[in-house]
Amino acid sequence: MEEQYNIQINKTENSRIGEIDFNNLAFGRTFSDHMFVVDYENGEWGTPQIIPFQNLSFSPALISLHYGQTVFEGLKAFRDKDGVVSAFRPEEHAIRINKSAERLCLPTIPEDLFLEGLYKLLEVDNEWVPKQEGCSLYIRPLLFASEEFLGVSPTPSKCKFVIFASPVGSYYSGAIKVLVETEYVRAAEGGIGFAKAGGNYAASLLPTKQAVEKGYQQLLWTDAKEHKYIEEAGTMNIMFQIGDTLVTPATSTSILSGITRKSVVALAKKWGYKIEERKVSVDELVEAHKQGLLKDAFGTGTAATITQISHIGYNGVDYELPPVEGREFSNRASDYLQKLKDGQEEDYMNWMVKL
Ligand SMILES: *Cc1c(COP(=O)(O)O)cnc(C)c1O
Numbered sequence: 490m491e492e493q494y495n496i497q498i499n500k501t502e503n504s505r506i507g508e509i510d511f512n513n514l515a516f517g518r519t520f521s522d523h524m525f526v527v528d529y530e531n532g533e534w535g536t537p538q539i540i541p542f543q544n545l546s547f548s549p550a551l552i553s554l555h556y557g558q559t560v561f562e563g564l565k566a567f568r569d570k571d572g573v574v575s576a577f578r579p580e581e582h583a584i585r586i587n588k589s590a591e592r593l594c595l596p597t598i599p600e601d602l603f604l605e606g607l608y609k610l611l612e613v614d615n616e617w618v619p620k621q622e623g624c625s626l627y628i629r630p631l632l633f634a635s636e637e638f639l640g641v642s643p644t645p646s647k648c649k650f651v652i653f654a655s656p657v658g659s660y661y662s663g664a665i666k667v668l669v670e671t672e673y674v675r676a677a678e679g680g681i682g683f684a685k686a687g688g689n690y691a692a693s694l695l696p697t698k699q700a701v702e703k704g705y706q707q708l709l710w711t712d713a714k715e716h717k718y719i720e721e722a723g724t725m726n727i728m729f730q731i732g733d734t735l736v737t738p739a740t741s742t743s744i745l746s747g748i749t750r751k752s753v754v755a756l757a758k759k760w761g762y763k764i765e766e767r768k769v770s771v772d773e774l775v776e777a778h779k780q781g782l783l784k785d786a787f788g789t790g791t792a793a794t795i796t797q798i799s800h801i802g803y804n805g806v807d808y809e810l811p812p813v814e815g816r817e818f819s820n821r822a823s824d825y826l827q828k829l830k831d832g833q834e835e836d837y838m839n840w841m842v843k844l
Contacts, residue, residue: 493601494537496525496609501541511619514658516792521617521626521654525606528635529596529648537606539613542653548637556641557688559633560589563791564748565625566611566654567841568618569832575841576628577791577830579607581748586630589684594643595632598650603630606652611844614654622831623659627792628652660792664799664813665706667722667786669771670696675721675743677713682720682743689745690724697723705802707788711771713743718768725788725796726750730818731777732784735764749789753822755838762818771803778808786810787819795823 501522509519520542527537553559562582568574583603590597607628611618618626630652634645673696676682676689693708700708707723719738721727726747728737735757740746757764777783778801786798797819800807813820828834829841 492605494605496605497536497538498609498613499538499540500613506616509656511621511624511656514619514624514656516657516660517627517655519655521610521614521656523610523613524651524653525610527598527602527606527650529650530646534596534598534602534650537602539606539609545649545651547635550637550639551634552636552638552640552642552645553633555639556634557686557691558593558595558645559631559687560586560593560595561632561685561687562586562628562630563685564628564630565657565791565830566618566628566844567625567830567832568620569830571832572620573832573843574611574615574618575830575832575843576607576611577842578748578752578840579604579842581751582630583607585685585746585748586632589686590632592681592684593686595634595645596648598632603650603652606650608844610652610654615844617654617656619656619658621658623661623827625657625830626654627657628654660794662706662793662796664797665788666704666800666802666807667707667709667798668700668703668705668802669719669804670700670708670710671716672696674713675708675710678741678743680713680743683740683745685745693724703802709801717772718770719774720744722788722796722798725790725793727786727788728753728819729769729774729777729783730785730816731773732782733763735762735818736769737764737766738769739766747789747791749791749794749826752826752838752840753789753795756822756825757818759838760821774801775803775808783808784811785816785819787816794826795819 587597
């Protein structure tokens with residue numbers, strides 16, 4: 490990519506990299522040496538900078554703290570077996586943060602600025618991309634209203650865009666038990682469910698906590714109107730295999746359009762599987778299970794890529810799914826994506842952007 494922005498770089502003199510045990514990385518608690526920052530004020534983006542990772546300081550009147558005007562992204566960079574660093578579909582994340590931003594009345598970020606900031610940060614903090622297999626550098630772009638003001642405003646006079654990064658280990662959790670949620674909702678049609686916004690996460694915490702107390706790891710969210718149709722699995726998109734057809738809820742204003750979901754749908758098509766993006770009702774799943782046709786269920790998302798589901802709880806019954814070993818499609822997709830990121834598979838979809 491041609492550089493268009495003059496990113497100012499101020500490197501730290503005290504790298505923390507020596508303090509990190511890359512063989513024991515806990516998720517999201519250690520951060521790389523630098524961060525990318527750019528401020529929006531008076532209707533325009535200012536000078537982009539890479540600075541040492543540091544605290545930000547604000548008045549308690551920071552409007553995003555009060556009114557939730559904040560959106561984010563999550564993507565990963567990997568180091569392949571030859572040591573080359575690449576990011577998985579970064580342009581998609583640059584596009585999506587702007588869809589989220591528009592819904593929450595935040596200024597959009599020029600895609601090139603997002604990408605240039607990201608690539609420059611990866612260049613400066615290259616050593617932070619783990620070499621260990623299955624590990625990655627998790628990247629968190631964050632955009633929020635940074636005006637200090639108690640009024641509610643669709644045009645905050647100040648906003649901040651930050652990209653910072655955290656080295657993470659492999660996230661494999663084993664197959665999970667999920668519970669169909671029929672009382673609470675994560676997001677309603679017309680709301681902000683499709684945006685990657687903090688408020689959606691806040692809405693999901695209490696119901697998820699209650700499901701965990703009942704022995705499940707995640708919820709299967711249903712539609713807000715009738716609690717009849719499946720929407721997402723926790724903070725992942727969801728896919729089923731009914732007979733020989735893969736089925737995933739069509740995206741809507743209450744479903745986040747995952748880049749992993751989009752990638753898995755594209756792989757299914759490429760590999761010649763039947764795949765449908767449409768409404769999936771809980772009744773359809775129960776009926777398919779009765780007939781022995783519910784072959785697979787799995788969540789998709791950047792954190793764990795593919796998370797297979799072992800049981801679906803609904804109305805006091807735990808519907809058990811076939812053993813994960815025999816699940817052809819989700820194992821194949823999971824394996825392909827893992828190896829692709831480690832540079833052991835051909836990138837025939839052109840998803841990896843090499844630095
Ligand atoms: C981030 C997210 C996903 C997964 O999106 P990816 O782009 O695949 O990481 C799914 N659902 C929700 C609610 C999310 O926030």
